[in-house]
Amino acid sequence: MIAEYISVGTEILLGNIVNLNAPFLAEQFAKLGLTAYYQTSVGDNKARINECLDIASQRADIIVLSGGMGRSMDDVTKESVAMFLGKELKDDSIESAEIIPNEFGESSGEIIEDKDKLYVLLPGQFNELKPMFLKYVYPKLANVSKSTIITRTVKIAGISEEETAEKIDALILKNSNPSIFIYPKSGEVHIHVTAKGENQSECERLIQPVIKELKTLIGEYIYTTEDEVSLEQSVAELLMSNDLTVSTVESCTGGMIASRLINVSGISNVLQTCYVTYSDRSKHKILGVKKSTLQKYTAVSKQTCEEMALASGLSLKADVIVSVTGLAGPDSPYPDKKVGLVYIGCNVKGKVDSIECNFVGDRAKIRECATTAALDFMRVCVLRYIYEVKFGVKEK
Amino acid sequence: MIAEYISVGTEILLGNIVNLNAPFLAEQFAKLGLTAYYQTSVGDNKARINECLDIASQRADIIVLSGGMGRSMDDVTKESVAMFLGKELKDDSIESAEIIPNEFGESSGEIIEDKDKLYVLLPGQFNELKPMFLKYVYPKLANVSKSTIITRTVKIAGISEEETAEKIDALILKNSNPSIFIYPKSGEVHIHVTAKGENQSECERLIQPVIKELKTLIGEYIYTTEDEVSLEQSVAELLMSNDLTVSTVESCTGGMIASRLINVSGISNVLQTCYVTYSDRSKHKILGVKKSTLQKYTAVSKQTCEEMALASGLSLKADVIVSVTGLAGPDSPYPDKKVGLVYIGCNVKGKVDSIECNFVGDRAKIRECATTAALDFMRVCVLRYIYEVKFGVKEK
Known part of the structure; x- marks a missing residue:
């Protein structure tokens, strides 16, 4: 399935902020096994958001929008999506939308299904978007993509991206499920092992031998196999x-x-x-x-x-x-x-x-x-x- | 005039890197008095780069592309732009292109004029793109935009974005040339004073009284009026x-x-x-x-x-x-x-x-x-x- 990300915010087009949502969502899409071909940024302008929705809906199954929400923004994103889908806005939310609670800010998010496509609206603040995506959107998308996808991250340090690639190249080529992907992170390297399966235990069964092989190949460089440990x-x-x-x-x-x-x-x-x-x-x-x-x-x-x-x-x-x-x-x-x-x-x-x-x-x-x-x-x-x-x- | 930025690179779509070029170029466009409505990211894929060029050329006068250049990338960006414009690639550069030297890396950039539109190709590495843009592209774009545009940055600390806005709101509303824009930067605030004029001295004449007024209004918070001083x-x-x-x-x-x-x-x-x-x-x-x-x-x-x-x-x-x-x-x-x-x-x-x-x-x-x-x-x-x-x- 194809996912596309649209970030709404004039502050992005003026260069006021570095968009941290973009690499985060891109990595999450990859973890979910979703393919991403494009990302777009657009200002707080309904006509132009509409144009982006028009283009994105022709080339993606899942469209995630961030920003342009909340009182100060006049809720341009919600209004634009509602208009684009021909739906009503009631009590600040789009008709038939599933609400995504925001525990760290004021603007809640929304998920709307329309003609086999999924529209996900999230606030622009990274520290609000991230927990909302992980808690509510990720499981939903994992569900939509119809198979269980689980990614385990093996984090290593003391070795370069190139040396890592050399050492585990054969393992990468040998495996397609789980797939293995190398992410360089300033001074260290993360390896994503992503499995697709019928259910969680099948995914884990697929992942475990690969983690073991990684430990054999580059064990001395691994400092954790847990996602949240720095x-x-x-x-x-x-x-x-x-x-x-x-x-x-x-x-x-x-x-x-x-x-x-x-x-x-x-x-x-x-x-x-x-x-x-x-x-x-x-x-x-x-x-x-x-x-x-x-x-x-x-x-x-x-x-x-x-x-x-x-x-x-x-x-x-x-x-x-x-x-x-x-x-x-x-x-x-x-x-x-x-x-x-x-x-x-x-x-x-x-x-x-x-x-x-x-x-x-x-x-x-x-x-x-x-x-x-x-x-x-x-x-x-x-x-x-x-x-x-x-x-x-x-x-x- | 309208400028649009397209970043090429599968690593962006996979979330491997934070795109620092985007906020930098956006800020430079603003300094040049260029309007930006959209930014797009696309992978190292000629058909999809072509689609982005097609869309961007319909809505912008200046199209800046970064990334997808150099030997390892097969020069997808140059090939795509050449193909899109119906031009030849000779010795690794597009027919009739002006070369932008790269003093910090291997891939030089290019500027191509075609049907009243300007295409600027730059490498994806921020530490290469930034000096190339400032030294070669900025003066060219300032020239193209047909009037001289000069931006002076007044940098302040010890006061929030909101308090700054409150203190200089009247000054912002009173001035359209130079225009005044507030940029929050983690813990400090930058104020851009941008003047459009016939020549540099006219711009400076317009800017000076505004800088003076800023010094009167918020002088105690200003730590520099020089762009490059942190x-x-x-x-x-x-x-x-x-x-x-x-x-x-x-x-x-x-x-x-x-x-x-x-x-x-x-x-x-x-x-x-x-x-x-x-x-x-x-x-x-x-x-x-x-x-x-x-x-x-x-x-x-x-x-x-x-x-x-x-x-x-x-x-x-x-x-x-x-x-x-x-x-x-x-x-x-x-x-x-x-x-x-x-x-x-x-x-x-x-x-x-x-x-x-x-x-x-x-x-x-x-x-x-x-x-x-x-x-x-x-x-x-x-x-x-x-x-x-x-x-x-x-x-x-």
């Missing part, structure tokens, strides 16, 4: 469940790792003071990086990074300390070091390890990739520590 | 030009202020160690917030915030210390304090001031607004200090 959450849960306190000492990421950890509620139980030590002076005075190390190897080196993680200058030390130092650009002060070079260190109960990364992109992109890589490296180091403790493997 | 840059330049060192002590923003400052290259000259003190223990042990203060007023209070900014526990103190403590949610541990309550403090050479803010939104939004508000409060406090030093006004 990388920082997976790291935070690992720390919390093992009673490990954590601290960050950051240079080029400048607080972004701490900030990501603080996304996780409950982190306050384990998060100790974090430090942004951007200057050499700061790295020396606060963290205790030796002056000779900074002079001999520079601030962007494996040696400095590991001394940062060691944090001999701190009197109060966390169990886990992650350090980052790198060249985010735009320029490199060192002739032999390129922009994008980043060192990440991790100290778990006194044992320090580090990796060298080379990221590509502008300053913001490099810092973002470094942050994600640091969270993942922390996860790997902590897992290794737990493994050693559990199985009594001797440390080198 | 809030963190304006703060950083103020600090650097006055030889003031800076440090952040952050709770709910968790390093986001430090991270924003580190966006500015050259900040290393003034940025001292920054601290993320998320727990009460951290606030007490590291910053020297009194235990009694934390007990009596809690961590989210004016008193704690000001003691954080005072940072009596730090041996090495920066000239300017900005502090943030607040409730980012999802829940509030205090029955009398609501999620969104944030205190921001600023210490300039020992003099501490603070403000109370109440933000609305989810955890991410509240943290983002708090970060922007803190940067702006720092700006205001530093300006006040400089003013006092310069004019010898006595401190209270």
Whole structure:
């Protein structure tokens, strides 16, 4: 079945906002096994919304509209859809419509069936649209598409999209149900495994062996197989469940790792003071990086990074300390070091390890990739520590 | 004149990426005085790109396409446009096309004039499209639109979109050339003043009195009247030009202020160690917030915030210390304090001031607004200090 998305809002056409609904709905359509060929944005104008409906209804079975709802908008979307379908508007809702409750805002949504087509109206605010879609629209569409579709997301980090594709290419080609799709997400990669079946248990039966094969192929990179778990959450849960306190000492990421950890509620139980030590002076005075190390190897080196993680200058030390130092650009002060070079260190109960990364992109992109890589490296180091403790493997 | 934007890319329809080109181009169209009624996204498919071109060419004078270019894409966009216009493709470019150089990537762009319409082809990568558009396409479109259009951006912070509208409403209504438009940008507000005229100096003559009136009406909130200057840059330049060192002590923003400052290259000259003190223990042990203060007023209070900014526990103190403590949610541990309550403090050479803010939104939004508000409060406090030093006004 074919689905098409129309976003209504003059603010989109003026560039006032980034439309977050579009990638969200597109991903949901893919999860539902619905095909999408077009997306359209249009202003708060009934004649033009009508034109979009006319075009979309000729090429899609399911038409999802967002925005142009609520008192301030004069409800242009509802009025346009009602007019287009030749239906009445009663008490602010379209005749024969099924109401979609909005628990986070004022404008409720609507689902209308007309001539074998489904029209779904949702508010424009992403934080309202998202829960409404997931709770009420997704099950409805899964039902309409006449077969049960279930998608499981395998989330990985520490490996690029291209490397992932290389490693699981044969698996992708071998499988059509479930289908496997790779989604790059700033610094990490998500793999969707989508099965179509008669019912939920059939879908799960189809999905399980593929998840198992993924674990065999790229298990070391998988941080979760749960949809709602983020990388920082997976790291935070690992720390919390093992009673490990954590601290960050950051240079080029400048607080972004701490900030990501603080996304996780409950982190306050384990998060100790974090430090942004951007200057050499700061790295020396606060963290205790030796002056000779900074002079001999520079601030962007494996040696400095590991001394940062060691944090001999701190009197109060966390169990886990992650350090980052790198060249985010735009320029490199060192002739032999390129922009994008980043060192990440991790100290778990006194044992320090580090990796060298080379990221590509502008300053913001490099810092973002470094942050994600640091969270993942922390996860790997902590897992290794737990493994050693559990199985009594001797440390080198 | 009417402009329409078509983004080509299956990755958009699958939800793999957020389309940053769309709001950028929409804003540029508005700056150029071009009207936009629709935006469309379509996959890497020639027949469907052709359909989009057919529809767009019936309703717009200028059609800008992005994406679907480069070797991996088989150049579907160029092939589709050539086919649609009945032109030949020679050496990878469309017959009679003007080439747009790409200094940051491999795929060059093209501008083709056909039957009084202009087709602009650009690569899909935002960091390539943006400089190409600004350097080569913007001047061309400004020329085509037959009058000179100049937009000046007045950037303000510390005031909401609604309050801004209220304060400058009369000015907006009074002026049609230049036109005045308010753009909310996460935590700050941009005001575009756009003039149409015979030439640049006429436009500037029209714009200047409006900028002056804006300075009279909302001068205290304006941090720059330059397009390319960000809030963190304006703060950083103020600090650097006055030889003031800076440090952040952050709770709910968790390093986001430090991270924003580190966006500015050259900040290393003034940025001292920054601290993320998320727990009460951290606030007490590291910053020297009194235990009694934390007990009596809690961590989210004016008193704690000001003691954080005072940072009596730090041996090495920066000239300017900005502090943030607040409730980012999802829940509030205090029955009398609501999620969104944030205190921001600023210490300039020992003099501490603070403000109370109440933000609305989810955890991410509240943290983002708090970060922007803190940067702006720092700006205001530093300006006040400089003013006092310069004019010898006595401190209270």
